[in-house]
Amino acid sequence: MGRLVRARHENRLDRTLHQLAYPRLLILDELGYLPLTREDASLFFRLLVRRYERGSLIVTSNKRFADWGEVFNDHVLATAILDRLLHHATTLNIKGESYRLREKKRAGLFGRRPTPEPEEATTDA
Numbered sequence: 001m002g003r004l005v006r007a008r009h010e011n012r013l014d015r016t017l018h019q020l021a022y023p024r025l026l027i028l029d030e031l032g033y034l035p036l037t038r039e040d041a042s043l044f045f046r047l048l049v050r051r052y053e054r055g056s057l058i059v060t061s062n063k064r065f066a067d068w069g070e071v072f073n074d075h076v077l078a079t080a081i082l083d084r085l086l087h088h089a090t091t092l093n094i095k096g097e098s099y100r101l102r103e104k105k106r107a108g109l110f111g112r113r114p115t116p117e118p119e120e121a122t123t124d125a
Contacts, residue, residue, distance in 0.1 A: 001036065004043040013043075021050040025058065032063040032071040041072035045081055052084050059085065 007016035020026060036044070051057055061071075065082055069075030097105070104110040 001040045001043065004047065005039065008039075008043065013046075017047060017050050020047055021054060023055060025056045026051065027058045027060075029060045031059050031061040032068070033061075036072055038073055041074055041077050041081075044072070045077060048081060048084050053088070057085070 004013065004016060004020075007013045048057075063071050065086075068078040068082060072078040072081065101110055
């Protein structure tokens with residue numbers, strides 16, 4: 001998204017969209033991880049329209065489709081994006097813990113709750 005925003009501000013958006021429409025496969029990882037402005041969402045839609053039925057696209061996200069209106073800060077635009085994105089799509093829903101954290105958990109470095117300190121006994125005299 002940063003690349004598209006820069007291109008728009010430098011008056012070379014059409015050229016950048018053309019470059020991103022050219023590859024047979026474009027991978028967009030972690031869509032929705034960072035908040036998108038309306039400008040970002042609009043630029044993403046333009047990219048999607050350029051690639052629509054021309055090239056493959058892999059999108060990863062930890063957001064449900066129902067939450068994409070919030071991701072794009074526009075429910076109507078999110079619906080239009082999902083319409084094009086899902087038209088010829090195969091979707092995979094992967095559930096489970098993060099593989100990045102799995103080894104840390106096994107080693108006991110993550111997810112362990114701190115052991116509470118024992119309370120000192122007090123006596124009333």
